[in-house]
Amino acid sequence: MKTLFYGTLLTALTLLTSTACTASQPPGSPESKAGGGGSRTVRPVAGCGAHSWTDPADPSPTRAPARCDTGAPAPRPLAEPRKLTIATGTLSAEYVAPLQVAVDKGEFKKEGLDVTLKVLPTPDSLPLLAKGDIDALWAAPEAAVMNGIRGGFDIRWVAANFSPDPKSKSGLWVRLKDGESAGQVKMAGRRMGTMIGKGSVIAYPMEKALAEHGGGLDEIQYQQLGSADVLTALQNGGVDSAWLLDPVWRRVDGAPGYAFLGGQPLGEPLGGMLYGPGLLNDDVDAGVALLRAYIRTVNTYFAGDYKADATFVTYLAKLLKTDEAILRSTPSLRMDWEIRTGTTDRLQAAYKAQGVAEGDPLPESRTVDRALYEEAVGHTP
Incomplete structure (x- = not known):
């Protein structure tokens, strides 16, 4: 495929044909x-x-845009x-x-x-x-x-x-297994729901989050889903982790059995x-x-x-x-x-x-x- x-x-x-397009320019402009x-x-x-x-x-996370x-x-x-x-x-x-x-x-x-x-x-x-x-x-x-x-x-x-925003929890969310807490999650072997699947830009911030929670980019399974299906799959057990965007993550924030593991770098x-x-x-x-x-x-x-x-x-x-x-x-x-x-x-x-x-x-x-x-x-x- x-x-x-x-x-x-x-x-x-x-099939592409392109011609360079340049504008006239006075000397010294x-x-x-x-x-x-x-x-x-x-x-x-x-x-x-x-x-x-x-x-x-x-690259400062506090840089004003x-x-x-x-x-x-x-x-x-x-x-x-x-x-x-x-x-x-x-x-x-x-x-x-x-x-x-x-x-x-x-x-x-x-x-x-x-x-x-x-x-x-x-x-x-x-x-x-x-x-x-x-x-x-x-x-x-x-x-x-x-x-x-x-x-x-x-x-x-x-x-x-x-x-x-620094207060945002847009990023990697996981369904906790019995006996797990947010600080004790093992991500290796988990199935992750994402709109893009392998090769998404979220691989960059996700790599850090996974490394901090017993996994790696090559140690999880990816399931590509439509934008409306990612949250549903996480909630019904179709996947046990997912990358949730604003404002979707609010639907699981504070709910029992879910944990936020990390998100996009600030300022980038x-x-x-x-x-x-x-x-x-x-x-x-x-x-x-x-x-x-x-x-x-x-x-x-x-x-x-x-x-x-x-x-x-x-x-x-x-x-x-x-x-x-x-x-x-x-x-x-x-x-x-x-x-x-x-x-x-x-x-x-x-x-x-x-x-x-x-x-x-x-x-x-x-x-x-x-x-x-x-x-x-x-x-x-």
């Missing part, structure tokens, strides 16, 4: 390397000053409207909320973008992204993505999504927006416009503790089609469009430990492109 998937992916890659290595003019952006960028090499003023960066409508499709594994998870709000509040339309959000798992999305049938992927640099890049797929992680996003050759090379203007709308949505609606606004939480619960009381009971995510240095290195090390990485690790230059979001906020490295 794995061989068939990557064969399909590589076949799709041969700041440059962005967005667009297949070409250079583009980067101009200062009103409302996006010194706080709109943080050093990617700063980058922010512009409310409503910034302002829209710069494209000369010709574009229709774009973004694939995502779910529309109900809280980390998808900025995209849902951007569509609902017309932030994409202000840029001349008609955006459709389409539910598709990452493995199904990759060949479609390669063929241009979808334009972007709201997911993460999973093992399948890394292996696709290694096989010739021109794809980059171009913007992040969030990191958890592990997913977000992935672009293929279309928005990376062929239509960089649209690629920057899409990120500009996303960043503006974060600054306008998700800049701080957005759940302190009761009216907004009611609106968000309806938009995500989730239980308002559960949504309200979890801390706000720390929405963050920036990507930390070395994250894809750490992810690939975890994939190798799981036995799902193919070949040598990819350098960050092949997996990450920060130039588009830097251009959107007017930052020049």
Whole structure:
């Protein structure tokens, strides 16, 4: 099955044709390397000053995420409207909320973008992204993505999504066996429910949690489940551990027989927006416009503790089609469009430990492109 998937992916890659898109640039102007290595003019952006960028090499869990003023960066409508499709594994998870709000509040339309959000798992999305049938992927640099890049797929992680609040218990949960307590769990041999299965970005934080509880990435069994089925399987005994996202973990928090073992590192996003050759090379203007709308949505609606606004939480619960009381009971995510240095290195090390990485690790230059979001906020490295 794995061989068939990557064969399909590589076949799709041969269908791609791309031409580098570069913008004219006056001598001495700041440059962005967005667009297949070409250079583009980067101009200062009103409302996006010194706080709109943080050093990617700063891994501090207390680092304040980058922010512009409310409503910034302002829209710069494209000369010709574009229709774009973004694939995502779910529309109900809280980390998808900025995209849902951007569509609902017309932030994409202000840029001349008609955006459709389409539910598709990452493995199904990759060949479609390669063929241009979808334009972007709201997911993460999973093992399948890394292996696709290694096989010739021109794809980059171009913007992040969030990191958890310190009070969050989004992460690895386990059903306790008789005689076990949270501090005395043996994970070796357990069956774990996950949306992605082996090769998910959660392998990186899970590796640490497992090591602290008598297990390893190669010592547990993985069961891939739909987003709505992970919690159900944990509760009915179909699996005995699971990775639960905000706000789903609240349904077992405090319930007898469950324990939280660890979650995502603070201050380090592990997913977000992935672009293929279309928005990376062929239509960089649209690629920057899409990120500009996303960043503006974060600054306008998700800049701080957005759940302190009761009216907004009611609106968000309806938009995500989730239980308002559960949504309200979890801390706000720390929405963050920036990507930390070395994250894809750490992810690939975890994939190798799981036995799902193919070949040598990819350098960050092949997996990450920060130039588009830097251009959107007017930052020049």
